Amino acid sequence: MTAFKQAIADRSLTLWRNLTQTLGKVRVPSHPTSAASAGNQIEWLGGEVWQSVCPLCFCAENQTAFVEIVLGETARRLLGEAKITLVRCPACQVRYASPGCSVSYTEADRSALKFYLEQGAGIRSMLEPLQLADARPVARYLEIGCSYGFSMDYARRVLGWDVRGFDPGGLALAGKDQLGLPIENGYLDASAATGDFDLVFCSEVIEHIPDPQQYMGLMRRSLSSGGLALLTTPDGDCLRPDMPAEALLPIISPGHHVILYNARSLEFLLRQSGFTHTRLEQNGNQLRAAASDVPFSGSAVYFTAARYRDYLTQAVAQRPADDILYGGLVYRLLKEETNGGRFGEAQRWYDVLRDLYRDRYRIDIDNPAALVFQFPGAASFDEFGRRWPYNLAGIWYCRGIIQLIEERRPRDAAPTLMAAISFGEALRNQLRSIGTDDLETAQLCREAEIARISALAQFDAERALDAVFALRPGLDGPNSTRFRAHAQRARARLFADLINCGHHALAERLLETGPAPIDEAMRADDLAAICAWGIYLLTEKGRHVEAGRVFRRLWQAARESGRHNDLLWTARFHQGLAALYIGETDKAHEVAYEIAHPPPDWGSVPGHIACRIDELSKAGT
Ligand SMILES: [Zn+2]
Structure with a gap:
């Protein structure tokens, strides 16, 4: 042998x-931070008939209740309701919340700007749906629900478009000021119905709108003849009992999402609004749609990884280093370069962050073992954010990968990856204490665990084995199917x-x-x-x-x-x-x-x- x-x-x-x-x-x-929810309980119902009228096709027969959400304290306070029922229309397949109450968006997101800029905003995933656009020329761009305005900034800077945005939230107010964007800090109104926008983008918006016909009517009046509408929304077909709660709650987002479309009902909405040409695609739990009155032709390259990196690089070059957004943009570059295996570039951005955080937070991220970030319960989310950058888990994850793969120093990689895991858990505990969570950090912690076990296997195989045996579901709960898949993946990796x-x-x-x-x-x-x-x-x-x-x-x-x-x-x-x-x-x-x-x-x-x-x-x- x-x-x-x-x-x-x-x-x-x-x-x-x-x-x-x-x-x-x-x-x-x-993912952007999801409004998953401390204490909200999901209960699946047997399909009893519900007395209501479908907000999409106006059918009043056999409307079926299929989920009941018993609200936790935070949501109960915000909404003034104890529970929300989700109802399905058998005619058009749309799902909707009953009662269809929603929070006030002018109040909902004011306190979270630092988190959003450093960690929460999924800029890449906001831009990716641009891939669905066809090759028609675009000069004027309207974004409805633009939030802080990253997509608008990208469209203006990289694509050279003339941009405008609407959003009633606090993040929009900050982005208008800090990025100098033409954002109307309010709901879409008739002033947008100018009929001269070539591309109108609504990313994760229509699920918040209780009256979609009126909204789509306004949207159509803003489009030029031959213009293109792009929409994304959570896929209502993902609401199944076999889905883990951590995936269900962001889709349901009680008090935020009032109508959930699947491919068929979204198509129905677009046709009902008068669009004659549509393109739909599913991407994970998200539906993406393009709609127009004229046929599609070819495809555009409005979003590519290279263009995204160009955007980040340009944006970083123009920010002052003492700006919170600066660190957030450098972190996203670090992630892109690590992701693409360009470890030399990645290391350079890591060095920028190390120096920045030494000055701003008085911490040495090269030496994570000396840092303690598990605070006693008294510390608030705000205090946590004053002491730490919210993106440390991702930074240490990227640094650990560089040590493991590029530098081939598994002994150094293991503690760096451990720091990523510990910080990610501390951050998620803080987020949960204010009724939310961060799916990206959750996933980063899982990836860091897998990478750490690989690092350990290279110099202390016994410890690697112990680390696999010690894997615990933690914040994801003991019945999480995602945890079981994660544990099996860790075992398979270690076995190899x-x-x-x-x-x-x-x-x-x-x-x-x-x-x-x-x-x-x-x-x-x-x-x-x-x-x-x-x-x-x-x-x-x-x-x-x-x-x-x-x-x-x-x-x-x-x-x-x-x-x-x-x-x-x-x-x-x-x-x-x-x-x-x-x-x-x-x-x-x-x-x-x-x-x-x-x-x-x-x-x-x-x-x-x-x-x-x-x-x-x-x-x-
Ligand atoms: Zn219906």
Whole structure:
């Protein structure tokens, strides 16, 4: 079996590269802070008939109550209601809140500016829907519900558009002042009905509007003939009992969201408003739509990652460093560069933040072990924000990834990633105390846990194993399906690392405590772990038939993904080896032939596989 030992050694480098490529992506959905909600309870109903009239199609028959939200204290105070019922219209499929009360937007968001600028605003996810626009020329841009105005600022700065915005909130007032944007600090009114805007953008707005017909009428009157409307809204079809509460609450947002559309009811709304051409797409829990009176033609490149980086770089260059927004923009650049694997650039932005925060907060973020940010319960959210920048979890996560992948210093990466986790939990505790949460920070903490376990595995495999055993759902609650998926992902990653590093006894201990890292769906995320599993079966357990099956499925998954050339050939080669060991020499020779004459759509054969072709023609050992 020495050839196989060598195979493991060869493979480990490749696997590690695959793994780090995946790890290098900061897979963070940049959600804006959700109004998830301290103490709001969701109860699913049996579908009783509800006496009400559908606000979209005006049907009054068989309106069905399907969810009841018993409000927590904060929401109860704001809304003056004890509970809200969600009702579904069988005719148009729209879902709506009954009573359809909503909070006052002029009061709701004044206190959270610092958090929004440093951490909460998901600028990238605000801009991404611009990808849905077609190639028609745009000179004048209107944004309804523009909030602080990041999209307007991007449109003006990067795309050169003439911009205007409406938003009644406190953030809009701040953005108008700080970015110098032409924002009307109020609700959309007839003054916008000028009929000369080429593009009207409503990001996460229509779910707040109890009277969509009047709103869409105003919106249409603002559009030029041949103009384009872009909308995003949460997908009402995501309201299912199998969805975790942390995903449901931001969609329901009691008191904020009064009508929830699915693809069909959104299409209904657009057609009812008079649009004759529509484009709809689903993106995670979000629906995105484009609508117009003239046909779509081609597609535009109003949003690309490169343009977004240009925007951030330009915006940073024009902000004074003592401005809160400056640190927020530099942080978003750090995230983009880390995400793209440009670690040199990322490190430069990290250095900027280190110096900035040393002056502003008197803290040394290079030395997180010396910092204590778990305050006793008395500290308020505001006090927390005076002492700390709200984006520290993400900054330490990015720094930890740089240490792990670029600098190859796992011993330094582990404590940095631990600091990211601890700070993220402290921040979320503070947010929850004021009735909200931050999904991006929640996801960052999970990514940091996975990366930290990978770091530990490289210098102290026992501790890595203990870290996996010690994973706890924490703030997400014991029944969180997201936590279970996270824990399984951590186990799969660690299993791959342990096999790669030759820690077979520890890998066995991991297997004793849960299922093998095999997922029926074979998510791209798990392919490295599945490869390690196959090698383990083949070389350690002598379970050649089973190993052959694992490698066959892995090979198929790699082919379907079209992105894993190295894994594809590695899987195929080991499938051939497994065949050889169970006496199927024809199959082994077939694989050898493929390596010698690669099919055109499989990509080139990696060197570490090509040089082992002879092993497939030998007799089994
Ligand atoms: Zn209806």
